[in-house]
Amino acid sequence: MSAAADPAAATGPRALAHPGREEIRIEDVLHALADPVRLRIVRRLSGAGEGQACSRFDLPVSKSTSTHHFRVLRESGVIHQIYRGTAKVSCLRQEDLDALFPGLLDSVLRAADHQARRLGEDGHVQRTDG
Template sequence: MRTFEHPDPERITIDGVLSALADPIRRRIVRQLVQGPSVQTCSQFELPIGKSAQTYHFRVLREAGVIEQRYQGTAIMNSLRMEVLRTRLPGLIDAVLASERATTSATELPADKAL
């Protein structure tokens, strides 16, 4: 069975996470994981970029420890590693998401979604 490699929690760094979240496409992926189902296939993301660029952005997030990816049949399932991030880098992901909420229209990120 094919699997993805993910960094162990102790290998997740503030520099790696901030670098991964510096890109608006990657923040959009994270926002969608927060506001939608907690596990989503790559095809559920409507991104304004090609498939190869999407693959790149998901890989950057995975290698930084922000998301977890696993195969389910032929689909790649994506989930946010929220608890790992909150434990490893307290307050960081919540601050990034709060900032996104403040600068993104209410239609893109509902205020009732827990961060």
């Protein structure tokens, strides 16, 4: 059972709205993944293996903009968020996305990794001609 399908995770006074698996649309997922900051969040969640508190992400944007990016990812069905105490914890909805769009997330993540290597950590294109 995915985190999004866990009824216990979606109840309580601080529950966050998430689309059900059947409500997730490819155009919303692609829109969410098209932003560099959101793609950075997804790449980190993909490598984490478990949920990550939003406050643990070092993003090059303000806190309010960061909140917006997480909300777009959640509302598009890319991530699932729950409150653990005062922390909002995010996890990737890999199982749901793989069931709906087989291979999409893996392909996007591979392409993003390739681009990161090609551009280098500072964002500038690496010369390959020596």
